[in-house]
Amino acid sequence: MNAKTRSTQVWLTLAAGTMCLAFALSLSAQVQTETSTTSQTPTSTSKTVGGTIVYLNGNDVIIKMDDGTLKHISNVSPTQTATVDGKEITIKDAKVGMHLTKTITTTTTPKIITTTQSVTGTVWQVSPPNSVILTLEDGKNQQFKIPKGQKFNVDGQETDAWGLKKGMKISATRVVEAPETVVTQQASITGTMPPPPPPPPADQPILVAVVVPVPAAAPEPAAAPAALPKTGSSLPLIGLLGFLSLAASFGVRAVRGIS
Secondary structure, three states, X not given: OOOOOOOOOOOOOOEOOOOOHHHHHHHOOOOEEEEEEEEOOOEEEEEEEEEEEEEEEOOEEEEEEOOOOEEEEOOOOOOOOXXXXXXXXXXXXXXXXXXXXXXXXEEEEEEEEEEEEEEXXXXXXXXXXXXXXXXXXXXXXXXXEXXXXXXXXXXXXXXXXXXXXXXXXXXXEEEEEEEEEEEEEEEEEEEEOOOOOOOOOOOOOOOOOOOOOOOOXXXXXXXXXXXXXXXXXXXXXXXXXXXXXXXXXHHHHHHHHHO
């Protein structure tokens, strides 16, 4: 939270010697200090980012963001919760394929812090227009620097540093309004479980594999040797024998004629 302090209204500012007024006044029991805070209308902005878990190992997660980038979270806190499908879960319940959405809400609240300090004392010494030394109600002297243009209240009358005289009882009040901006952030995580696998189309039957035993086929009988065609007869053999007998007869005659 950054605070920018600016004094918007100062009735009287008194600074002590070598120390700032706030410090000097805080040390004096004679100085009364009141602080109040006024809050103005806050403004809120929201930012949403989402992604799908693509890797999960214990508290180590990789998320594929909706813009296509990968985000690696090496150590997710075990106390970090997310509301998934209406149920609050932690990292141990996360699953690959789960889609997560993180919403970060930033609220900016302007505030005005008003600080009022007052002191009462008797002028012991004055060096206009730079400083004045007051004797406080506890009898101690305290030096204060006088800002340019400062006015003092003396018996209900306003006067400047030149109008102060030793022995005057004066009161001094300082009112400072300081603007301050308070910024707070809240983050919530929601998600959905991975979708179930799609069912088969309604117009197609669901195929169920059934194993049916098939008996082994019997071996086929061996084929019988093919029979020779019945085209042959004994006539050629008889003719061959007759030819041989005739040839032998001619041979015997030829031998005799030679003899």
